[in-house]
Amino acid sequence: MKWHLNKQTTLLLVPAFLFLLLVLYSLVMSFVESVKGPDGWTLSYYQSLFEEERLYASFGYSLWITLISTALSIVIGWALVRSFHTFIENSLGKWILWIPMLFPHFVWGYFVLLLLGQSGVLSSVLFNLGWLESRSEFPVLVQDREGAGIIITYLWKEIPFVVLMLLPVYTQLPKQYGEVIQVLGGTKKEYFKTIEWPWVQPVIVEVFLIVTAFIFTAYEVPALLGVQFPQMTAVLAYDWFYGISWDERSFAFALLFMISVVMSLFALLSFLMLNRRRWLISKSQHQR
Amino acid sequence: MTYFSLVKAHKEYQKKEIFTGIDFSLEKGEILSLVGPSGTGKSTLLRCIAGLEQFTAGHALLEDQRVEHLKGKERTVGMVFQQPLLFPHLTILENVIYGLKLKRSKREAATEGIKYIKSVGLEDYIHAYPHELSGGQQQRIALIRALVLKPKLLLLDEPFSSLDPDLRRELRDWVRMLLKQEKMTAIFVTHDREEAMLLGDKVAVLAEGKIQQIGPPRQVYEQPSNELVARHYADVIVLNDREYAPNHFFVWSSSKAAFSAEFCVLEAQWLNQTYQFGESYAHIQMTGTKRRHIIPAKHDLSHLTPGKTGYVAVNRNEIRSFDKEE
Amino acid sequence: MKKTIFYILSSLLFLLPALMLAVKSFTPVWKWGEPLSFEWTLRGWEVFLMDPRIYEALFVSILIALAVTFLNLMVGFLTGKALSHSVFKGKGLLETFLLLPLFIPTMAAALGLHITMIRLGLANQWLGVVIVHLVPTIPYTIKVMKAGYDRVGSGMIQQAKVLGGSPFHVFRSVELPLLMPSVRSAVFLTVTISMSQYVLTAVIGGGNVITLPIIYYPFLQSVNDTVMAAFSIAFAMLPVIAVAAVELLSKILTYKGTFVNRGVT
Numbered sequence: 001m002k003w004h005l006n007k008q009t010t011l012l013l014v015p016a017f018l019f020l021l022l023v024l025y026s027l028v029m030s031f032v033e034s035v036k037g038p039d040g041w042t043l044s045y046y047q048s049l050f051e052e053e054r055l056y057a058s059f060g061y062s063l064w065i066t067l068i069s070t071a072l073s074i075v076i077g078w079a080l081v082r083s084f085h086t087f088i089e090n091s092l093g094k095w096i097l098w099i100p101m102l103f104p105h106f107v108w109g110y111f112v113l114l115l116l117g118q119s120g121v122l123s124s125v126l127f128n129l130g131w132l133e134s135r136s137e138f139p140v141l142v143q144d145r146e147g148a149g150i151i152i153t154y155l156w157k158e159i160p161f162v163v164l165m166l167l168p169v170y171t172q173l174p175k176q177y178g179e180v181i182q183v184l185g186g187t188k189k190e191y192f193k194t195i196e197w198p199w200v201q202p203v204i205v206e207v208f209l210i211v212t213a214f215i216f217t218a219y220e221v222p223a224l225l226g227v228q229f230p231q232m233t234a235v236l237a238y239d240w241f242y243g244i245s246w247d248e249r250s251f252a253f254a255l256l257f258m259i260s261v262v263m264s265l266f267a268l269l270s271f272l273m274l275n276r277r278r279w280l281i282s283k284s285q286h287q288r
Numbered sequence: 289m290t291y292f293s294l295v296k297a298h299k300e301y302q303k304k305e306i307f308t309g310i311d312f313s314l315e316k317g318e319i320l321s322l323v324g325p326s327g328t329g330k331s332t333l334l335r336c337i338a339g340l341e342q343f344t345a346g347h348a349l350l351e352d353q354r355v356e357h358l359k360g361k362e363r364t365v366g367m368v369f370q371q372p373l374l375f376p377h378l379t380i381l382e383n384v385i386y387g388l389k390l391k392r393s394k395r396e397a398a399t400e401g402i403k404y405i406k407s408v409g410l411e412d413y414i415h416a417y418p419h420e421l422s423g424g425q426q427q428r429i430a431l432i433r434a435l436v437l438k439p440k441l442l443l444l445d446e447p448f449s450s451l452d453p454d455l456r457r458e459l460r461d462w463v464r465m466l467l468k469q470e471k472m473t474a475i476f477v478t479h480d481r482e483e484a485m486l487l488g489d490k491v492a493v494l495a496e497g498k499i500q501q502i503g504p505p506r507q508v509y510e511q512p513s514n515e516l517v518a519r520h521y522a523d524v525i526v527l528n529d530r531e532y533a534p535n536h537f538f539v540w541s542s543s544k545a546a547f548s549a550e551f552c553v554l555e556a557q558w559l560n561q562t563y564q565f566g567e568s569y570a571h572i573q574m575t576g577t578k579r580r581h582i583i584p585a586k587h588d589l590s591h592l593t594p595g596k597t598g599y600v601a602v603n604r605n606e607i608r609s610f611d612k613e614e
Numbered sequence: 615m616k617k618t619i620f621y622i623l624s625s626l627l628f629l630l631p632a633l634m635l636a637v638k639s640f641t642p643v644w645k646w647g648e649p650l651s652f653e654w655t656l657r658g659w660e661v662f663l664m665d666p667r668i669y670e671a672l673f674v675s676i677l678i679a680l681a682v683t684f685l686n687l688m689v690g691f692l693t694g695k696a697l698s699h700s701v702f703k704g705k706g707l708l709e710t711f712l713l714l715p716l717f718i719p720t721m722a723a724a725l726g727l728h729i730t731m732i733r734l735g736l737a738n739q740w741l742g743v744v745i746v747h748l749v750p751t752i753p754y755t756i757k758v759m760k761a762g763y764d765r766v767g768s769g770m771i772q773q774a775k776v777l778g779g780s781p782f783h784v785f786r787s788v789e790l791p792l793l794m795p796s797v798r799s800a801v802f803l804t805v806t807i808s809m810s811q812y813v814l815t816a817v818i819g820g821g822n823v824i825t826l827p828i829i830y831y832p833f834l835q836s837v838n839d840t841v842m843a844a845f846s847i848a849f850a851m852l853p854v855i856a857v858a859a860v861e862l863l864s865k866i867l868t869y870k871g872t873f874v875n876r877g878v879t
Contacts, residue, residue: 013695015689016712019752022745023715026726032728084620096624099632102850104810104827110834110842111631114638119646127647135646160628176373179340183367184387185437187360194386198377210716217719219813224834234721238813241725256722267717271710277377279706283419285374 027260034253038246045250046258052251057230065147065232066216069154074208076155077162078200085170097160106220109153113225116141116149121125142225150232157213163248165207169200174284199281202274218258233259239272291316291473292441299332299347306332310346314490316470319464321488321505323478324495325520330477331573333494334443337475338367350440361391366439368447372426380405380429381414382483387437401499408466424455431463434598435470442467442474448483460486481521495518514610525574525581525602527552530609537606538583540570542598551601558596561589572600634849638843658840662848667829674740675825678815679808679856681744686755686804687797691789694759694796699768711758716753723749724817731818738822746818747808754807755800760797791868798857805856809849 035041049055081088088094099110115121123138132138142149177195186194218232226232231239233255240252297542299306306329314320318590321580335341335436337348339356349355373385385394385401392400405411408428410421418426427447434442447463448456467474476487484491485505491561492502493516501521511516515526523533533552540558547553559571559580570585575597583600592598638644639658642651662668697709715723724746728737736742769790774784790797812827819828830845 006700008704009696009700009702012692012700013708014692016693016696016756017750019689019715020711022727023718023723023749025730026723026749027718029727029730030722030726033726066650080620084616087617088620093620095625096621096628099628099850101806102853103632103846104806104849106810106812106827106834107846107849108631111635113834114839114842115631121644122649124644124648125650128649156627156631167686173807175802176369176371177375180373180375181386182340183338183363183365184433185361185363185390186387190390194375194378205856208711213717217721219721220810220831223813224831227612229654232854234719237719237721237725241817253725256719257726260718260722263717263719264714267714268710271713275706275710279415280377280419282376283417 020174027257030253030257030260034250034257036250045247045254048247049251049254053237054229054231055255058233058236061147061230062216062232063088065150065154066212066220068217069151069158070208070211072151072276073155073158073162073211074204076157078166078204080159080163081166081170085167088167089171094164094167100157100160101164104220105153105157105218106224108157109149109221109224112153112156113142116152118142143227145227147222147226150222153221153225154215158215161211162207166200166203169203173199194249198277202278205210205270205274209270213267216263217256228268290314291318292348292350294337295346297333297336297348298344299329299336299341300344301332305497307494310494310501311494312492312502314473314475316473317476318473318489319467319476319487320502321476321478321491322486322526323481323484323491323493323521326479328434328494329497330479330494331445334367334445334475334477338443339363340366347498348565355441364440366434366437366441367443367445368427368431368434370446370449372418372423372430372450374426374429374433376418379415379417380410380421381419382431384433386433388467391437400436405429405435408432422433422455423451424459426538427451427459428462431466435466435472438470440473442472444474444476446477446479448478454485463487484521491521493521495520496575511608512610519579523582525554525583525600526577527554527607531607532610533602533607535581535583537602537604538581538600540572540583540585540589540600542592542596544599547599547601550603550605552604552607553599553601556600557594558589558592558598559594561585572598574600602607635843635846637840639847641769641840643838643840655840658838658844661838661841662844667824668826671824671826671829674823675809675827675852678740678744678747678823678825679805679852680739682747682808682855683752683801683804683860684799685744685748686751687759689752690755690759690800691793693756694761694763697756697760698763712756713753715749718829720746720750720811720814721817724814728817737818738820741831742818742824742829743815746814747811750811750814751804751807754803758796758800758803759793762793765796766792780803786868790864794864797860797864801860804855809852856864 034133035043037044054243057075068120084093103111117123118135118138118140120142123132124136126132126138127135140148141152160163173196178191181190181194216232217234219238222232223235223238226235237252237255240248240255243249243252290313294310296579297310298308310333312320321334324330332341336343337356339358342388343356343432347354350364356366374380375386378386381398381401384405385397390399391397402411402414405414410425410428413421413425418429421429431447444463448459451459460483476484478487488505490502491505491508493500493508495516501508501517508517509522510525512522512532515529515532518524518526518532525534525535525538526532539547540556541547544553555575556572557575559573562569562571562582568588569582570589571580571582572608573580581600637652640654640656642653642655642657644650693712697705727742727746729740730743731737736745743774766789771784774788779787809826812826812831815823815825815828819825821828826845826849830842830849833842833845836842
């Protein structure tokens with residue numbers, strides 16, 4: 001076994017390193033922009049950023065939408081995979097799940113607006129059926145203060161994503177261990193604890209991190225289906241970036257840089273914690 | 289007194305019969321080797337007894353109790369698989385006490401587990417992970433993972449088949465010793481005749497969905513009850529559906545004239561010659577049945593070309609009949 | 615039973631919306647309170663296809679998606695192979711690092727690169743947009759390609775090398791055909807993600823690089839649901855077309871080892 005990078009492998013990895021460099025560079029530049037004042041380097045933008053009421057409102061609002069959307073997507077997606085995985089793979093069903101993946105998030109947001117808006121198709125149909133007197137009787141599901149429209153859009157888009165990410169894990173679960181556990185006197189509970197969860201957990205954590213990071217910082221859907229106040233982080237950052245004052249521009253950089261650092265540390269820690277078990281599991285000698 | 293018995297065990301899979309009318313019984317502490325060609329449902333039979341699959345009809349009795357439906361902590365039947373199947377993310381100790389921990393406190397289980405690991409000489413690996421062990425060591429751990437639960441019946445499904453030949457030989461003596469030491473009642477499935485003889489107090493030949501013969505290894509070897517047993521377990525040349533003669537009474541000759549009327553002569557092709565335990569053997573292929581056999585060859589016959597037609601013959605006094613009473 | 619439930623549920627939730635958008639693109643504008651009209655009309659598609667800006671946007675979008683896909687596959691093939699078939703210290707860590715861009719806000723990358731892009735003259739250029747689209751796509755491609763190489767294993771590739779194939783020949787005759795499922799997934803993901811970028815394109819393209827999302831996005835509040843539906847369907851068709859194109863390309867590129875091709879009689 002070769003423990004050090006040989007020439008050929010290094011060559012293969014050059015583009016990957018260039019890519020990492022690009023991302024790292026962009027983060028460094030964000031940081032530089034966030035500490036560059038008119039009179040040299042300063043951390044004062046971070047200080048005044050934390051005095052901004054808009055920031056706290058945005059964090060609370062974003063966190064609420066992100067956590068509820070992510071948690072529900074994972075719970076529902078996982079439940080779907082657990083009950084249906086035996087026949088989703090290699091069937092028409094898998095293609096149906098790919099359909100929402102075809103549409104960009106903002107297109108799906110438009111669809112939610114079209115369907116569930118106060119002047120949307122559903123409200124119109126209900127009115128025609130005589131179930132509604134006027135469109136104001138239809139609940140405000142889109143462009144509402146609680147972000148219901150945003151959450152609905154994300155759920156609709158992320159559940160299939162969760163299913164498609166978890167599907168390969170479930171089709172590759174080492175079922176032989178189920179028999180081992182059975183003859184050792186274990187039940188389904190032990191199978192879940194010993195096999196299913198250790199195999200699935202790394203993917204669940206990964207999906208959780210991807211979806212959380214995406215929803216927390218995506219611009220398109222909340223800009224379309226959100227309200228003026230509070231705003232989700234990306235919308236706020238965008239507003240600040242194109243704002244009038246230099247301060248606001250620096251706020252945008254500071255905000256995004258902070259989120260980047262927190263999220264990557266969070267992700268890095270989670271992966272490092274899971275890597276050892278992942279490695280052990282990859283040594284499994286069951287027949288595939 | 290009968291300790292374990294199978295009663296009219298029958299299994300169909302997708303309307304195809306796997307085995308039928310399987311009856312046999314075991315005394316406490318007895319080891320049965322189940323041999324037979326691959327694909328005859330030996331493993332399926334074991335899996336049914338273990339409750340991993342269901343008998344279509346019939347049942348298994350252990351101390352007059354039905355066993356195959358017992359679940360969880362009630363189980364009295366243990367099983368070892370072809371592969372060790374140790375949990376890759378648990379240490380050796382955690383693997384060994386996996387079942388015990390479900391019944392007893394963790395501390396008790398650990399004490400018992402360590403005792404067993406020491407008894408098989410793997411105490412250096414108590415906190416290691418399975419991938420750090422060799423295949424043979426892993427299979428030893430798999431065996432004590434089953435034994436530590438003190439099952440009333442232990443099923444072994446070709447536990448050495450994933451190991452290389454040297455390791456197999458070493459491990460099977462060790463397994464027999466361990467099973468005897470634990471006074472374990474066991475059923476051991478293999479397709480290897482030698483392994484069956486080495487491990488079993490009794491041997492059962494399973495072929496074409498039925499137990500063809502059951503008895504002490506030597507008896508089955510010397511008196512096969514029919515052609516199937518003869519072919520899979522004994523060293524005999526089957527002459528017709530009633531008669532056979534042991535290989536070691538046969539003689540090779542290139543010409544038919546060499547044999548007197550006392551001999552039964554069959555045409556055969558010369559294949560090769562090998563040497564074992566100081567003796568020399570001829571490998572031949574019968575022209576009639578196309579089956580390959582090994583018979584003694586006193587002289588050096590290496591000048592013969594493979595494929596050359598010749599004759600094998602046996603004195604008519606040595607011809608025996610299959611026991612037709614069965 | 616379970617199967618039926620699954621098909622009803624998934625059709626209702628995922629197939630129906632797509633069908634509804636498709637139907638909507640061929641029916642007149644639905645005004646609130648009036649019964650839904652299902653009269654057949656091509657107006658939506660006419661408006662969509664007659665607009666010269668759309669053609670330009672389509673061209674630019676496809677150009678960008680193509681370039682992004684090409685770069686993704688290049689990085690994906692090389693990195694996937696290295697991560698799957700070689701052993702070196704820190705491989706696990708490198709793999710983790712290559713996933714990290716998925717966990718940082720893409721806007722941070724876009725805004726961070728903005729000034730540099732201006733300096734390099736890449737801002738307001740399609741090439742600049744291509745570079746920034748790499749950030750949310752490459753981690754997925756590497757993941758998919760690595761899984762592909764894991765599945766294929768190194769034995770087959772080594773066998774081809776032992777038989778005396780040049781690296782390019784081995785790639786065409788063994789790696790590419792065996793990795794096609796992964797390539798398909800990677801292309802599909804890359805094109806879909808690239809087509810989904812509004813804010814990255816807006817920031818780096820600065821209103822100069824007009825892609826489909828740049829035109830579509832401001833009109834999302836529009837009342838003409840027929841045109842918007844046609845537009846929406848167009849978005850979904852592009853990844854499908856891309857995968858079909860890749861399929862065709864791979865057929866041409868793949869070395870076919872039949873006797874006829876080798877001229878052996």
